[in-house]
Amino acid sequence: MDPSAARVPHPGHFDADPSGYEAGRPPYPDALWARLRALGVLRPGLHALDLGAGTGQATGPLLTAGLSVTAVEPGERLARRLAERFPAARVLVARAEDVELSRAGYDVAVAATSIHWMDLDVVLARVREALTSDGRFLVWRTEFGDPTASLTPFRERVGEIVARRAPVVDVRRRGGTAELARALTAGGLFAVEEIDVTRWSVDLDEAGVRALFATFSDWSEAEVAAAGAAARDLGGTVREHYVTPLIALRAI
Template sequence: MRDGNHFESVAASYGSARPPYPSVLYDTLAQHGVIGAGRRILEIGAGSGEATKELVRRGSAVVAVEPGPGLAARLRRTCPESSVVVSRIEDVDLPARSFDSVVAATSMHWVDLPTMLPRLDRALGPSGLMAVWRTVYGDPRVWTPFRQAVREIVARRSPSDRPHDPLDPRPSVEELEAMGNFRLVRSWQWPWQIDLDAHELRALFATFSDWQDPGELDAVQAAAAAQPGSVTEHYVTVLHLLRSTTGDR
């Protein structure tokens, strides 16, 4: 699924540094039958339980897969009602038709999709659901002095290190549909905003796998500190909901 070394290095601060997903996301998942009372959920890359705790709060029975031992230990403390599996999802034995839904919160881009999509399909019942979401940190449609500073930091990287279109985060719908096991039901985008200070922004950026350079983190913190008061960040959470095609075949 991923090399967890970076995420393990920030395990102690990961849960507090990352802002929560908007409540409308979970409302939408519940409305479409992805989560809820009695639903058997497989969660991929659960981290320290940022999404897990809300899935459990809404009555779901969650098997949370997390490869990092430090993150998994925090996950167990955060969500003792969940069943935690310390492993890469690629190495987990998934019995056929054992789940109603699969969810991945900012984790599916680490998964070996050609290997896992057929296996996830088999683990679901006919017409089972898969929800894949992540937050875009920095809405490209909104200009702020802080975000301009971030763009200038990123522009100094080599071209291969620069991100692609942020409003089309990987995996794309095309990648999720590529094996023929799942078909898109619908996608959503929810813009939202949050106020963060310079220390909170540095802590947040330190959780990103592509922001490991201490000099870049110093520059982010300095750019935030240069703004009057806190920084208003504009984010977008993107959700793709797909359904297994097994029931169609």
């Protein structure tokens, strides 16, 4: 594949290699879970809905906190791995737009690095119907690269790799956190309770860079190899700075 060719993002990318996705994606930072505990949404006994659950990066901590979890994942292979990892979860193989859910059956709904794949016009109404009258909808995502951090040599190399691509329109993009919050509340079904941003870092060796970047739906194999080579050239281990914005919403 031409390393300069644009790769159109597609959610089916993740289902091709569930074990690679599981191994490559770092866990969400402890500070995020501490914030959720402070918000009172990690109380034992609550019923949680995890939309676009992947291999359980959010499902696992929710179960550990004592919540019962219904995990919705459209990828059959991902869902199978999710069920293997977390047999206590109820796993539904479906898109968030199509899944059959109990009316007012959940205290908490979560979309963890998945909302950008969903049709908000459909999903917001379905989530609101599935939540109790005082339910919460928690939306967060990991942004791989912190624009406020100093530009590292590795990030310079990543920028050079991306700059060589042909232009492509990414239909997932909904702007920044403020724009996403407006989109989530535009229908009058939810109100923003809090917006919180966690900044964190992780050290990755060449294998870790390759494993993580291979999970990105818009990265080609050649680009992943180039990112791994950059880590090797820069001493073997690089420190990556990431951002996890959280939008906590209350049902109206």
